[in-house]
Amino acid sequence: MGFMEGLAQVAGLLADRTRAAFCGALLDGRAWTARELAVHAGVAASTASEHLTRLIEGGLLVEHRQGRHRYVALAGPHVAELLESMAAFAGPDARPRSLRAASASEAMARGRTCYDHLAGQLGIALRSGLVGLGVVTAELAVTEPGMVWLKEFGFEPSQRQVSRACLDWTERVPHLAGAAGAHLCRVFLERGWVRRIGSGRAVVLAPAGEQGWRELGIV
Amino acid sequence: MGFMEGLAQVAGLLADRTRAAFCGALLDGRAWTARELAVHAGVAASTASEHLTRLIEGGLLVEHRQGRHRYVALAGPHVAELLESMAAFAGPDARPRSLRAASASEAMARGRTCYDHLAGQLGIALRSGLVGLGVVTAELAVTEPGMVWLKEFGFEPSQRQVSRACLDWTERVPHLAGAAGAHLCRVFLERGWVRRIGSGRAVVLAPAGEQGWRELGIV
DNA sequence: GGGACGGTTCGGCGCGGGCCGAAGTGTTCC
């Protein structure tokens, strides 16, 4: 008879307004930082931290710690489906946008910014191009000619670490972070090669960006 | 953004051990009385009453008041499916029996006892037969020759009301209750014509019962 | 090194709600 207790346990995780708001935000399939979720739900950072720990321990969310950030996302499409089932039951009336489990995994693969650099399929494409050009090694260390290439692109070394490998959340492949990654992302955004879409961290490669990348030999 | 609050609300209903136990018991598709559920969950009758009110108001359960009893059942197969989804997520490990939404609506139509008389398809069949024999009118009032028939069957009038119409839960048709209905049910059980199956209120017409009913002209 | 910042831990506050027993209502039976 104890299997309904497990049900009560997972229901308890979703029975709180704040945790439900977290899950609702994460239904877009992207990874959010703890602070973003705290702001989104209108709650203190300490409160959000505790909620996230509980949701992760309950198997609803997975985390991805990176530097001083704690990224968090739905544990998988099965969680999205569960949330959709419950939301569908709760209110077929007051549902502003239709939840589609497909949109979750689809959005997961979209291009996005990762703190201050590019990630997602876009970030992977950039990394591949830079490796192909010899700007960085396969381990994402900047080469001697790579530094020249970067400087021609407006990059100026600072005290910040030039390059860092950042494990891509959706692609499970490292992409370029660090000062060089941030610089490239900033330049792409300034030139309009990469445009933000929506209010979140999602981005897309604009037509101008496609041409620019082609001329640079990135793609 | 408010649609996740509805999710939190329905989750809150299921987040309690006792309410979850109620729903788990009701997953068999039958209607339970408030007391049965209270005993099942090991909780006071007053506590169970409050829980049931909340579950009904939340749309998870429907009630069926009858005399001094309050029957309660899942609001429909969609509730069973929701419970199954959540239970499947909660524990694919500790699940003693597989939950099948189909079993819910199937069991709802089975024969069963209703307090002290027959209900379900079996009760409807009995009522139709008695009407056909002229024992009772279509309104379930015992006729003059019907009383003779009942006395030949061992029925002895008492101070208890001879017959009452009881709205059948699954068939939406009245069936025979009262002293006559209780007497017939008791006799059928004593003769082995009707047998209890499982530990609940479900019953089935045994082969001997089929023959007996045929000889009596009930079916 | 110093400053900024994201995240975590901890103590404490206050509300919500699950529980019971007692008293009350309505129904059934004799």
Add this chain to the structure above:
DNA sequence: GGAACACTTCGGCCCGCGCCGAACCGTCCC
């Protein structure tokens, strides 16, 4: 009418937990 019984309502207890601010840790930038 009286007794038994299913259920409900109410008052009160107490635990759980959601929340915050303050202090602290680790990372990043310069």
